[in-house]
Amino acid sequence: MKLLEKLPQEKVLRDPIHDFIHIQDQLILDLINTKEFQRLRRVQQLGVANTIFHGATHDRFGHCAGAYELARRVTDHFAQYYASKDADDGLWNPEERLVTLAAALLHDVGHGAFSHTFEHLFHTDHESMTQQIITGDTEIHQVLLQEGPDFPNKVASVIAKTYPNPQVVQLISSQLDVDRMDYLLRDAYYTGASYGEYDLSRILRMLRPYKGGIAVDIGGMHAVESYLVARYQMYLQVYFHPVARGMEILLEHILGRVKELLAEGEEPNSLVGPLLAPVFQPDHDLTVSEYLRLDDNLFLTAINGWQDADDTILADLSQRFLNRKPLKSIQITEQSAPHLDRLEKIVNEAGFDPRYYTARNDAYDLPYDDYKPAAKKPRTQIELVLADGSHRELSELSTLVGAIKGRASLDQRFFFPREMLDNGPDDLFTELHNDFKSFIRNDTFIPGED
Amino acid sequence: MKLLEKLPQEKVLRDPIHDFIHIQDQLILDLINTKEFQRLRRVQQLGVANTIFHGATHDRFGHCAGAYELARRVTDHFAQYYASKDADDGLWNPEERLVTLAAALLHDVGHGAFSHTFEHLFHTDHESMTQQIITGDTEIHQVLLQEGPDFPNKVASVIAKTYPNPQVVQLISSQLDVDRMDYLLRDAYYTGASYGEYDLSRILRMLRPYKGGIAVDIGGMHAVESYLVARYQMYLQVYFHPVARGMEILLEHILGRVKELLAEGEEPNSLVGPLLAPVFQPDHDLTVSEYLRLDDNLFLTAINGWQDADDTILADLSQRFLNRKPLKSIQITEQSAPHLDRLEKIVNEAGFDPRYYTARNDAYDLPYDDYKPAAKKPRTQIELVLADGSHRELSELSTLVGAIKGRASLDQRFFFPREMLDNGPDDLFTELHNDFKSFIRNDTFIPGED
Amino acid sequence: MKLLEKLPQEKVLRDPIHDFIHIQDQLILDLINTKEFQRLRRVQQLGVANTIFHGATHDRFGHCAGAYELARRVTDHFAQYYASKDADDGLWNPEERLVTLAAALLHDVGHGAFSHTFEHLFHTDHESMTQQIITGDTEIHQVLLQEGPDFPNKVASVIAKTYPNPQVVQLISSQLDVDRMDYLLRDAYYTGASYGEYDLSRILRMLRPYKGGIAVDIGGMHAVESYLVARYQMYLQVYFHPVARGMEILLEHILGRVKELLAEGEEPNSLVGPLLAPVFQPDHDLTVSEYLRLDDNLFLTAINGWQDADDTILADLSQRFLNRKPLKSIQITEQSAPHLDRLEKIVNEAGFDPRYYTARNDAYDLPYDDYKPAAKKPRTQIELVLADGSHRELSELSTLVGAIKGRASLDQRFFFPREMLDNGPDDLFTELHNDFKSFIRNDTFIPGED
Amino acid sequence: MKLLEKLPQEKVLRDPIHDFIHIQDQLILDLINTKEFQRLRRVQQLGVANTIFHGATHDRFGHCAGAYELARRVTDHFAQYYASKDADDGLWNPEERLVTLAAALLHDVGHGAFSHTFEHLFHTDHESMTQQIITGDTEIHQVLLQEGPDFPNKVASVIAKTYPNPQVVQLISSQLDVDRMDYLLRDAYYTGASYGEYDLSRILRMLRPYKGGIAVDIGGMHAVESYLVARYQMYLQVYFHPVARGMEILLEHILGRVKELLAEGEEPNSLVGPLLAPVFQPDHDLTVSEYLRLDDNLFLTAINGWQDADDTILADLSQRFLNRKPLKSIQITEQSAPHLDRLEKIVNEAGFDPRYYTARNDAYDLPYDDYKPAAKKPRTQIELVLADGSHRELSELSTLVGAIKGRASLDQRFFFPREMLDNGPDDLFTELHNDFKSFIRNDTFIPGED
Secondary structure (H helix, E strand, O other): OOOOEEEEEEEEEEEEOOOOEEEEEEHHHHOOOOHHHHHHHHHHHHHHHHHHOOOOOOEHHHHHHHHHHHHHHHHHHHHHHHHHOOOOOOOOOOHHHHHHHHHHOOOOHHHHHHHHHHHHHOOOHHHHHHHHHHHHHOHHHHHOOOOOOHHHHHHHHHHHOOOOHHHHHHHOOOOOOOOHEEEEEEHHHHHOOOOHOOOHHHHEEEHEHHHHHHHHHHHHHHHHHHHHHHHHHHHHHOOOOOHHHHHHHHHHHHHHHHHHHHOOOHHHHHHHHHHHHHHHOOOOOOHHHHHHHHHHHEEEEEEEHHHOOOHHHHHHHHHHOOOOOOOOOOOOOOOHHHHHHHHHHHHOOOOOOOHHHHHEEEEEEOOOOOOOOOOOOOOOOEEEOOOOOOOOEEHHHHHHHHOOOOEEEEEEEEEEOOHHHHHOOOOOOOOHHHHHHHOOOOOOOOOOOO | OOOOOOOEEEEEEEEOOEEEEEEEEHHHHHHHOOOHHHHOOOOEEOHOOOHOOOOOOOOHHHHHEEEEEHHHHHHHHHHHHHHHHOOOOOOOOOOHHHHHHHHHHHHHOOOOOHHHHHHHOOOOOOHHHHHHHHHHHHHHHHHHOOOOOOOOOOOOOHHHHOOOOOOHHHHHOOOOOHHHHHHHHHHHHHOHHHOOOOOOOHHHHHEEEEEEEEEEHHHHHHHHHHHHHHHHHHHHHOOOOOHHHHHHHHHHHHHHHHHHHHHHHOOOHHHHHHHHHHHOOOOOOHHHHHHHOOOOOHHHHHHHHOOOOHHHHHHHHHHHHHOOOOOEEEEOOOOOOHHHHHHHHHHHHHOOOOOOEEEEEEEOOOOOOOOOOOOOOOOOEEEEOOOOOOEEEHHHHHHHHOOOOOOOEEEEEEOHHHHHHHHOOOOOOOHHHHHHOOOOOEEEEEOOOO | OOOOEEEEEEEEEEEHHHHHHHEHHHHHHHHHHHHHHHHHHHHHHOHHHHHHOOOOEEEEHHHHHHHHHHHHHHHHHHHHEEEEEOOOOOOHHHHHHHHHHHHHOOOOOOOOOHHHHHHHHOOOOHHHHHHHHHOOHHHHHHHHHHHOHHHHHHHHHHHHOOOHHHHHHHHHHHOOOOOHHHHHHHHHHOOOOOOOOHHHHEEEEEEEOOOOOEEHHHHHHHHHHHHOOOHHHHHHHHHHHHHHHHHHHHHHHHHOOOOOOOOOOOHHHHHHOOOOOOOHHOOOOHHHHHHHHHHHHHHHHHHHHOOOOOOOHHHHHHHHHOOOOOOEEOOOOOOOHHHHHHHHHHHOOOOOHHHHEEEEEEEEEEEOOOOOOOOOOOOOOOOEEOOOOOOEEHHHHHHHHHHHHHOHHHHHHEEOOHHHOOOOOOOOOOOHEEEOOOOOEEOEEOOOOO | OOOOOEEEEEEEEOOOOOOOEEEEEEHHHHOOOHHHHHHHHOOOOOOHHHHOOOOOOOEHHHHHHHHHHHHEEEEEEEHHOOEEEOOOOOOOHHHHHHHHHHHHHHHOOHHHHHHHHHHHOOOOOOOOOOOOHHHHHOOOHHHHHOOOOHHHHHHHHHHHHOOOOOHHHHHHHHOOOOOHHHHHHHHHHOOOHHHHOOHHOOOOOOEEEOOOEEEEHHHHHHHHHHHHHHHHHHHHHHHHHHHHHHHHHHHHHHHHHHHHHHOOOHHHHHHHHHHHHHHHHOOOOOOHHHHOOOHHHHHEEEEEHOOOOOOOHHHHHHHHHHOOOEEEEEOOOOOOHHHHHHHHHHHHHOOOOOHOOOOEEEEEEEEOEEEEEEEEOOOOOOOEEOOOOEEHHHHHHHHHHHHOOOOOOEEEEEEOHHHHOOOOOOOOOHHHHHHHHEEEOOOOOOOOOO
């Protein structure tokens, strides 16, 4: 059945993280050349984070190519050293190679512009979109079909984690998968933060296929520790960055304001244009082809235009966003959160509509956890293989991981306009601003006594 | 007069190339926070080159910040070791610091989206635009004014190379300036090409102010050699890349086609939208404020829309561009160039309008030259300072530079649709394509005999 | 009094870790040029570890220069931003600069060849030797004297931690000092292990002098976390490496055997030569000048010669050491340790004198602890400075450090000849070897039941 | 015949340059474990250069392992993409793998301590010694024999360049071989000089076997340019470094002085010891086993002892060497060289025997040349493969290489004691020193008129 073959000579893409992305199959080359995959060049990997880490301009194309390359290296290594001899030996079946590579390459193909904000606001889901792109009326689907009529479904089921072979599923999606292994290094490289670095080549050498999925040889324990610490640090240092969140909230409020204006009767075509219109259409589920027209440029161009909007809130928020005037923030706690209305009240008095100029935002991450059958989404735990072949869960042997396991990182914040902290000579609201600031100590909201 | 002071505590931007950008002056911080400077985040440094080197997504914001940082390091070093004692000693006047830093930061602020293509097509000039932004009605102008009423003009004159102090001018613009020193390293880092690397820190230590400008201590000769070789290599490997030029030509033809459609009477607002309209308005000089609304997103969003254009050429070119189907190319020579009409004719017969589907494109660079008074734009040559204080032009002492000096790199190419090289089973034009290919040997056009 | 001045132009040493070591004072240059400091070129930083990580050939000269460079950067930063205005403000006194730099440069000048082994066997102490070199009859002492008659004592008291200014003492010796900051990066670079990397430049920017010593701005918390994790990982991965310890034990047994042979009456001059003789002289305290003749070459040359020794144990151990045949090892536990005599007995039966061919060796490290007044050597805890100037001990705010704090890493091992694991066709002791191996499971000694 | 097999699981050595050295064959593992190969740990790669670049402490073990690793990567790539189908197709014969790997690993096994100086003084030759070690009574020979009775000779003939397959010979020794490819990167990494870097992975991908040896695909031209420029720069910046040569001359004069003292009747055993004695024995050809006892430590330990020599010249030179007081130098030219006797005379008058305290030393390198049949040692030129399979010599297509081709780098110098440049308050020879210095301008000897 296979219509697509190995390339006579491998092709390479220069990659700053992995040096070269090696393309050895016509299928992979054809997938990269589809318009759906090329669209990933127009979707930034870290959304607005480049307003804080100006180097972080990288896009999802590079990340997907990188995840593919790691999958290629792992499956080659498995084929050389851990190829299955009989069906039941729990080793690697080399016939899983292409489905693994395709799934790795395509795992984020459904990501849209500013996904975090977008999905929150418009109730879409990039994983489901990825599956629709793979199985729907797309160039990607056509390419995959050439490998076999059921091949698109197989790739989609890997994304959905319903594929029968747990080794394939875990390589693409687990607590130690090619997705995370790539994006930690890539995000570290582009932000210039050194925190995301860990010993990739050692981990790749230490992965071991077994009946239940992918484990790690005990010799790789410290490398995995570094990887988890890297992940923990990147969350706290980069992904949780309060200034980036202050930009995201602006974006969310801009789109929310547009939604409201349309609900109030503004003319969609002049406000949002034809490509963006479906997004705001009430009770409309975006089609795959509508979705695929959306990219970062489209949103940023709309915001560029909205700077001239008649609605002063929309115009002001759009200017703040494009000119990088993020909302400021302070930490809040379970204790102080119920008292935020005091702050909102002052912000309101200072002339800012709290619906658009304040927000409460929680950043949450659980860096590692072992398998908890009762959990809503039980995690695939990381298992170590000892010399005699027996397995132990990582945190049993690693002090460091034991300390992280099951402990979430949480950063709860209240956002507000930076004007609230002003106190310059021309400040019209000196008293209000002083009042506001009296609630802040060490970057934290201290409500004081009632 | 100076209203803006040193910051009480320096601020830093994390930078993947220079680790940190150190901001020590309120003036610099305020310039970065202007909307004109923030716009640079939306203009990619290498235009379409990231369609070849997918890592090269970096923008002009990072480059300008980097050029500033190098200027800061050099002027600090000069102030510490080469501060002028009397007006005539040819050493560094520390009062030039701020004008130098501002000029370094702002040197590219007039760059627009896809400058190379844009300037060629619309006869604008980013250096002149930079000066207009500095001296016109902008936030940048307002910030600069606080340093003194003549300060904007001083900064603009550095860009214009008319500033009286040649040391300042040469730091910003010469064959060894902070602009090139930054972009070579930055482009190398982001493309993943190792060619652009050289020993920056050694060069920075070896720069010497003198009456006529900036020279280099003899101890830095080899570092400067490496820098020039890096430059030479980056031109040949990255900036001249034929596939990137194949993308640029698509872009140029898209915009050219729009121009033509408008000339033929298409309605501007529906075809190009309000922000882009001024660009296409005949006999209209773009105002600074119109110009500053233009960014990469705007063009890419327009092209996204043009995929649905009624005009099939515009729609097709737009799809090729967004889906990364660049024009292919072959090398041509002075001898073969006159015979290109033969190829154009075949392309035409195969159904492609040669005005939109073919192009001749020359990439040219002169990596280094010494001062030639008779040249149209005489270059500031690189001078070495010997132990006894005497000067020698670089190529007199360096074999390697002697070999490069005055020798241009030139890559002349003819571009055409990739279909011309097809020969698959469904190829309708097999004979034409074979005919076309018979003129190509070793990536070069061989016209054969008449 | 000061006879030595700033250099007119700084000198630099190229350094692979810090790019350049900047030398700005005649005093520092003169110290580097003393014969005692030059000797550090002949003492490897990691002793025998290069037999495992073959890249790790670096010497103590580079490390001392690196520690100096970090001290220079920190004190420059302090002088610029945290210079004391009155005696009691707890800020940095710029007059402490030179004593800090000299102490950083000289902090390891008393290190001898294979210090770990040497000090253990011959009851010397490199810190005490460092002080003797600084205050004794040496070129270093002469250079320091030119700064003032009491200057050598001041520098020595920094090493001894009795210097009155706790800022100076903690920069040189604490849980976050220039010594560790340099060696982690340097050892990581040379071994090729990526574990030792952390964000040095951020830490350097975040250090804050205060009355009680050196604290870290809260903004540097994550960088310090990375540093401590790096330290933890380097201990487990590099410094505790069981194969390196297998080589060290060979070295210790070689020197122990020589000691015994001399005690039995062997002629010192022919067995150890004039330079090494003082080391083995019973009841002799090494003089500074004797000590300074010792370097790695001397020991390795002696071992080279001992390969031909009449004593077969000495000859055999020497050959094993030079030809890299380390003792093998297994982990032991508190429970299993008392039963090691069983293994020793089998080794003995297989023809190896357990005194020279087996060993028990514990590797121990406590990566971080807070201040414990009751401890034998209370540690200077790492303190974070909040926005309002208040302090918090690091582990109070860092989950990660909270997990490490006070928890020692311990690796207890039993070493034996690799022959015990053999089972080749020519194995004369198959049964004994099988017996021996029956006690090992997953690299661990399992004594089984009696 | 083959007794040694592939390893069931590959072993790796961590390497800072190539990340991992992959060992897949029992033969390679056994070769590394021989005592002759382990000796390379005790021979520094760059001799005394670490007295200038203090980071450059690396040894020949790492370089040999690195050259092996490159050979492994190239031959694997060849086997995958260019495996020969019939004897005459000029492609790669996979059966050449092991002889290539063994030759790469062993190519420098005959290098001794401070080879440059040693070979010059004692008329030995490391290439010939390498062949003797491979074919003589050594552990290496025994290991190689297991691959076949003629295998040692085959490996030796690769070193001797008489092996019939030119592909194998050129991989090990040509102007683009695994030896140079490794040492340029390695020396750059350890010195911290960035000059030696080039795009290794691209070159490895672009190598092409052909009937006449190894060529490079045209796509790799710029990478090869960078490699040659790197080589050129490393020679000028590192290998020619005048201070390192000032140290080498000290070493040469020390050994020369010892030779002379022995000739004058000094007792060899007390002056040089048993291991070094054969070196100085008149008319004695070193045996392989004598040679293999020599390492850096032995020479440095001897010099350590000679500091106490009765002969004041030997003692003084030894102290200068160990305490890093190199001879100083100035450039000379063909014109000025004949007048050096004037300088020597002044040195003599200042109390330094010119035979031991002055020297003339020429550093010479020819970075690249094409094949010149008439040359004494004709070089294997680097050939590029065009798209149609035709070949062109590199400099025909590369401007940069055209500029370097056939042009030697030459640095001629005169060395003398640093005291000749002194002029301090205690200078006893002020007049003589001033006289001496009057001949120097811009680091060059200007003899002036007679």
